[in-house]
Amino acid sequence: MPTTGAATAGGARTAGLAKVYGSGDTAVRALDGVSVEFPRGRFTAIMGPSGAGKSTLMHCVAGLDSATSGQVFVGDEELGALSDRQLTKLRRERIGFVFQAFNLIPTLTARENILLPMTLAGTKPDQEWLGSIVRVLGLGDRLGHRPSELSGGQQQRVALARALATRPQIIFADEPTGNLDSRSGAEVLRLLREAVDELRQTVAMVTHDPVAAAHADAVIFLADGQVVDIMTGPTPARVLDRMGELGGTS
Amino acid sequence: MTGPAFTGLIVKELWGHRRRLAGSLVAVFLGVAFLTGTLVLGDTMAKSIDRFFANAYAGTDVTVRNATTVTDMPGQLRGEIDGSAVDRVRAVAGVAVAEPVVQGSGQVLGVDGKIIESDGPRIAGNWITDPELNAYQIVEGRAPRTPDEVVINRATADRGKLKIGDRTVVLTPQRVPVTLVGITKFGEDDGFGDTSFTAFTLEGMRKHVIPGDDKVTAVTIRAASGVSQETLTERIRPVLPPGAEAVTGEELAAQDRERVDQFLGIFRTALAAFGGVALLVAAFSIHNTFAITVAQRTRESALLRVVGASRRQILTLVSAEAVAIGAIATVAGLAGGIGCAALLKLLFASFGMGLVAQGLVISLGTLLIAAPVGLVVTLLSALGPALRAAKVPPLAALREVAAERPGPSDSRIVIGSVLAAVAVGGIVWGALTESMTMAGAGAVMCLIVMVVLGPVVARPAAMIAGAPAARWRGVPGVLARDNATRSPRRTAGAATALMVGVGVVTLMTVFAGSLRASVEDGVAGSFHGALVVNAGSNERGGYNPRVADEVARLPQVENAAGLGQGAVRVGSDNADVRIADPARLGKVLALDVAAGSLATADTFAVSQDAADDHRWRVGSPVPVTFADGSKQTFTIGAIYRNDDVAGDYLMPRTAWSAHNRQALDRVTFIELKPGASAADAHKAIEALVKPYGTPEVQDRDAYIASQSEEMNAFLGIVYAMLALAIIIALLGIANTLALSVHERTRELGLLRAVGATRGQVRSMVRWESVIVALFGTAGGIGLGILLGWALTRALGNPFAAETLALSIIALVGALAGILAAIRPARRASRLAALTAIAAP
Incomplete structure (x- = not known):
């Protein structure tokens, strides 16, 4: 597998991606011919009403779930052709994750959690890169703490640090602010933004929150498994309007 | 793959979850300690005996x-x-x-x-x-x-x-x-x-x-x-x-x-079998613990998979836990085994079976058996759950996952039912045809059936066992029953360990009870007199046969006959013979003569069984070799059916004494004159036997009871050894409960938040434990009775299930459930409502 460095390649895209759960009469088309791009070095938000297929899209692009038809590319790599072992390697080296909750291994300290992908891969971390992440995320004095000793916002910052640690081609964030108070949420969004602007990372974020979506460079609107709109330069008001038209609850 | 960093991760994980390892650790420790103890004891005895013989010659x-x-x-x-x-x-x-x-x-x-x-x-x-x-x-x-x-x-x-x-x-x-x-x-x-x-x-x-x-x-x-x-x-x-x-x-x-060594070999095998039972029960406990913990950390495994752990690494993580438990518990168990051997020695001594064993011999062989067994049992028990953990898809990290697979699959029900039918068929067939092999194979198969069918039966069984609690204990009772039925796999896993332990206890009880009944019925059926003079249980002890003559002369006594014991060769086989005056013995014992007559003092008689085996009839010649080397051919004068007291061969004293000095009687049967006072006769005989080393004078009931005394001692030892298996099973239940309580922290918090008292929460956990214990105990008793019946039938003995003993086992099982719940119930009831709800 060519290991194109994060600095030279990145982003992800789908082509005619479809995902069907079940079969026959009970079949549900969660994604129906989705072709989108998460451009390199950009912050893209995915929005849509409940059941629109946001999470499914993210899972498929992240290699957590397999497509029924269509293609998914991470960098130049087509995921459909990869075995479980190759997907594991891909996730470990080229994809980062931040979830809504349950992001960290409770028995490990913050530092150990951040280093986890490298530990599993048996590779040496890039200390300089790590130093800058820790500095940007303001975790310097929290590295020896366990998740239970950290606030929700701090936990999410550790998760973000872990996602950044391998310099992935793309970071997926699934409702990263869903479990946080507004101040901590704003902090995490600011950091995601900084990751894109200052650390040249690529971020895709699923969210319900128009304020959160407004931090992105572009917003992809999904409804019933299809892309219905792509908005660039979003503001909270415009996103809220668009969601209202889609009949979304928030 | 397993670089130093990953090894560090394994250690971290182990240390972080050390609490949940403790239960498994103790189970393996006890199993290995017991196995080691039995091996050490066997070696010690062999060594002591070797030393005796080395010195003797x-x-x-x-x-x-x-x-x-x-x-x-x-x-x-x-x-x-x-x-x-x-x-x-x-x-x-x-x-x-x-x-x-x-x-x-x-x-x-x-x-x-x-x-x-x-x-x-x-x-x-x-x-x-x-x-x-x-x-x-x-x-x-x-x-x-x-x-x-x-x-x-x-x-x-x-x-x-x-x-x-x-x-x-x-x-x-x-x-x-x-x-x-x-x-x-x-x-x-x-x-x-x-x-x-x-x-x-x-x-x-x-x-x-x-x-x-x-x-x-x-x-x-x-x-x-x-x-x-x-x-x-x-x-x-x-x-x-x-x-x-x-x-x-x-x-x-x-x-x-x-x-x-032949005798020792049997003894060692029996000891090792008990060690095996303990380890088997431990294996079930460990398996269940691993199954639960693996299910509980599904999300954690999935998260690791998301950030790039391979399946092999997840497998390694769980296996490492098993290896750590196995290794620590085995090392501790080997050490504990030495103490266990000393305890076993004490145990035997306290039941009147002093063992020839000085010091304690720890041989390399013991280490080479016990150490791998401990490790392998742990690893095998954890293998299934570990493989399941490795199969967790990364996506599971993002879902609210069901902790365990739901109800039993159809194939499980079908396969289990077929196996059960075959197992029961084998047992019944073996019992009816008196084939031990068949019955034994069926018994082993029963174990497999228990594992396969356990989760299928668990739900309905727990429903039944929980019905009284649900009915009379209010909301906690209902919740307890629902908790016990909601993950049948877990309930079955915890109950199976207890089932094995209780099953073996019941089997032994039924078996010994049947044997005892057989002996007591036989003795009671043949002896109807009032008193006996009994030399005790040592076959090599006895008293002067003159006692019978002197007792017979007492005014209260109608008839008295002494019975001695010796060994001869019949044909080319060594045989025990009973020595008596057949005519006199025939008067005090109902030997149920089938052919011929015991009328004269020089009649040589054999049992119906011996006659059948050798195709003898009255008048058949029987070639006998005495210990002094001389040979004599006896002619069968009578064949009797009742051989519980008289054995297979009844030899006239005159014939015996011609080739052996120092005739001894082991028992004298006494029939009193009609109207004579038994108390007076008892006193008179006691005075009479004083010069003869004061053998015990017993009334009929005491004599009959004394015939099964050795069996009681044997049963006592068996119970004590099996108690360990039961304790391990209890630990298993306690562990399962503790893990469930931990898993349901939120739920328990909610209950407390809506007004459940601490007592109610405690009661709920306790009843769940009792339900699981009852399920295990009832299953074990049922299984034990079936196997006990098959075994006694296969041996041709009457079947006697002693209701009292079985009731006690059932009661102990239920009490055990309460005991197992003490710690988890306390922990559950101490959860503060708020922290419980806020728990991640």
């Missing part, structure tokens, strides 16, 4: 003895040979010393005037003056010099509270008044196992024990220096009288050792 180069054997029992005396052998052997070149050995039965009376109890042979013999040929040495006092002086071994002296200078009596079985002049030791030990050894001078033996002629039991020979044992044996052989043989000292030790 240390200085003996050759022994000349009777070539005939009539028994497989170790330590039995052979018949006598002609005394001329001594002088003939002395004349052989290369013989440095040859001394006659004259031995017979001799029972010393203690200070209290009773025969000193010992489980081994009670031997009187001549004090051999050559110290190298004598395995005993005097440690206090001096050797006997006159015919009325004796020395006895330390253990016997201590037990009878005898001191040097004491005057006492040796029963041969005549009363021989003697003075104790010395105390002996057998090498380092206070005796040769449990043998009581009283030494007279040779003259004393000839005067009191083996009177009259110049017969000897053996000649013991020391070779001149430079003459090998084999050479000397070759030289001695030609001068031997007919019927005698010469054997080297090494060969003697080897023969005796081999005989003991």
